[in-house]
Amino acid sequence: MIGELLPSKDHTARYCPPSKLLEDGSVSAIAFYLRPGEPYVSVEWLECLNQPTRHQEIRAVVGILAQKLSLKGTAGIAVTHIRDVCDYVAETSGFKIRFVHEPESNDPAHSGIYGTDQDEMMIAELIAEKITEMHAVREFLAD
């Protein structure tokens, strides 16, 4: 439902284009920056997709995003655990961020991270530290 907080036990995925990935394979903080005019950082709510495995969740995410973006094979999909991220950001920086459901007609799992603009660089670095999984988009484009 629009505006509803996502369950804290759930996970989200963020598309990270190649120019936001670092040479060591990790995700840069700027992958979690707002683009000009954006009110929140767009993510996909994985459990909303009702898939049996993480691999299938990511495949579903890639399928949805492929309709909206020109996906690059060398891009990555970064997965984070909602409670881990929110708690970590709050405990280490004092800032509260929220994961909110923002479904779209062609993207029911679409959600947003609100509050990163309080100290974008610090919060983006902290979120990047809490990435638990990275998936290469190329694996799913080939599916």
Added chain:
Amino acid sequence: MLSTTSIAYQPGFTGLEPLTWSRIGGLFSQLFYAKAEDQERLSEPIIRTGVSENEWGEELSELTAQWKEQEIQMLLESLSTAHPADFVEMIKSRLLSLRSMLQDEEGPAADLSPDSLRAFLVFIHQLPGVRRPNMALTSEGEVYTRWKGDNGRLFSLHFISGEKVRFAAFRPNPRHRRLVQRISGVDAADTVLQTADAACSVLEWLRP
């Protein structure tokens, strides 16, 4: 669990700076951008000496693009003075590779930001012998660099326009090893190193 300190610096430039060629180039390109933007704002073409404002606008945009291309090349060349050749080549090669990725993602008009690149050069010239940073680009072509060390050490910089830099620095608390000190803020490209080093001793681990 962890303690934190988050401070925001908002200093401007405090003194008159000498006008270097690079700075003059920056001012010139700002003038071009401003004029190109003015042209885009004009919705009605006006006939003046037989050339419409739209045509002037197109020519100006083309000149701006040419100037920007030259400026980026000039800035990349100026990287070679303060660092070993292999360091310079790796940085240049990474920037060119990122530029190509950005154009692939955002369209052919997307490019490295000369302002950001200039701020990055001002910063990196102060750090001879430093480890090569990891680098990425924002959607606007601004340079982001990050060094990571042991035990949660991190120093990251985002070079924005006007020689300003956003930065974050993390290090273990020297008196409480399970805690991490974190600072972030905005500073000038030529003073951010002092600021981050004073707060988080980044120079202790940036060199190999």
